[in-house]
Amino acid sequence: MFEQILVQTVNGLVNGMVLALVASGLTLIFGIMDVVNFAHGDLVMLGAFTGAVTVAQTGNFWLGLLVASLVIAAFGALLQIVTLRPLIGRDSLTTIIATFGISLVLQKYALWQFGPTAQNIPQPIPGRFELFYLQYPWYRLGAAVMAGAIIGALYLFLKYGKYGIWIRATTQDRIMAGAMGIPVPWVHTGVFAIGAAMAAASGVLFAPLAAVTQTMGAEFTLRAFSVVVVGGMGNLGGSILAALFISLLEAYASLVVSPSQAVIVSFVVLILTLLFRPTGLFVPTPIVPTAK
Numbered sequence: 279m280f281e282q283i284l285v286q287t288v289n290g291l292v293n294g295m296v297l298a299l300v301a302s303g304l305t306l307i308f309g310i311m312d313v314v315n316f317a318h319g320d321l322v323m324l325g326a327f328t329g330a331v332t333v334a335q336t337g338n339f340w341l342g343l344l345v346a347s348l349v350i351a352a353f354g355a356l357l358q359i360v361t362l363r364p365l366i367g368r369d370s371l372t373t374i375i376a377t378f379g380i381s382l383v384l385q386k387y388a389l390w391q392f393g394p395t396a397q398n399i400p401q402p403i404p405g406r407f408e409l410f411y412l413q414y415p416w417y418r419l420g421a422a423v424m425a426g427a428i429i430g431a432l433y434l435f436l437k438y439g440k441y442g443i444w445i446r447a448t449t450q451d452r453i454m455a456g457a458m459g460i461p462v463p464w465v466h467t468g469v470f471a472i473g474a475a476m477a478a479a480s481g482v483l484f485a486p487l488a489a490v491t492q493t494m495g496a497e498f499t500l501r502a503f504s505v506v507v508v509g510g511m512g513n514l515g516g517s518i519l520a521a522l523f524i525s526l527l528e529a530y531a532s533l534v535v536s537p538s539q540a541v542i543v544s545f546v547v548l549i550l551t552l553l554f555r556p557t558g559l560f561v562p563t564p565i566v567p568t569a570k
Contacts, residue, residue, distance in 0.1 A: 281410040286529040288409065294525030295422040296484055300498055301505040301517040302429055303476035309512035310449055310469045313362060314370060316377040318477055319499030320384040325350045325478025326490040327388060330397040339402035343482045347475040354474025358467050366466075381495070388492035396489035399482070421483045428479055429518065432472070445469060501541075504548040510558025519560050523547075 304318045325346045332342035361380060365373050403420045406413040436442040447455040448465045456462045480498075481490075488494075501524075509520030524544045531540035551559055 290526035290529030292418045292422040294522035295425040298518040298521035299425040299480040301502045303473035304502045305517040307473040317381040319495035320381045321474045321477035322481040322498045323495035326481030326485045329482035346478045346482045350478035351471040351475035355471040358470035396491045399485040401486040504544045508551045516560035
């Protein structure tokens, strides 16, 4: 039993890092733009399909990861300009309905473009190693490290990059940022593109672990929103901790029930958080580091 708990701890941390990558993009979009994006999981799905097509054509997983991130980032920027920018200033319900509609359109597009057959991406890091009583894949650890590296790069970009300074200024005071010459509408577009790129990257990283289907985005959306609410809306650090926390709970629950039933744990945590601590379980911190 002790070895099983340790194995599930590793599983929970690995799954939590991939989920944290998804939730970080969603948290970034909400924290900067105040947009509840119900189509975020479908950007994960499109990224996975784009990566699968690229890998099938080139045989290079890392090229597929790069291409999917860039393509979905460009698509996210176009999506924000065409559908969300005209809704700035409207009530939140309007954007929720709009992004829900976008989600349905993207699912139908994926079904039309890629068909109902699931696609797979081979694991780019072959081999396994001994983890107690299991042969554990190296790629699972590699996916967690890559997800952590992307999140770390995002933090450094927001803290030290010129565009990151614009984002921080826009977060603190949009009107003053605009008065100082910062193009606030284009900052919003760039933030949405970054969030879309992170969603696409997580989709490609997750694809070798499970089949890629046009309905996979719905599950990612639900789990990502659970993480964002538990971690605190707009709290980037809290979302990362919440992703690890929820994934570990699901991993431990799978020791008692089936993995499909263990997913219920995340929704139980979500309900309890909304009832007793609606601001999130973790101490609220700014979406981006404040300037000194």
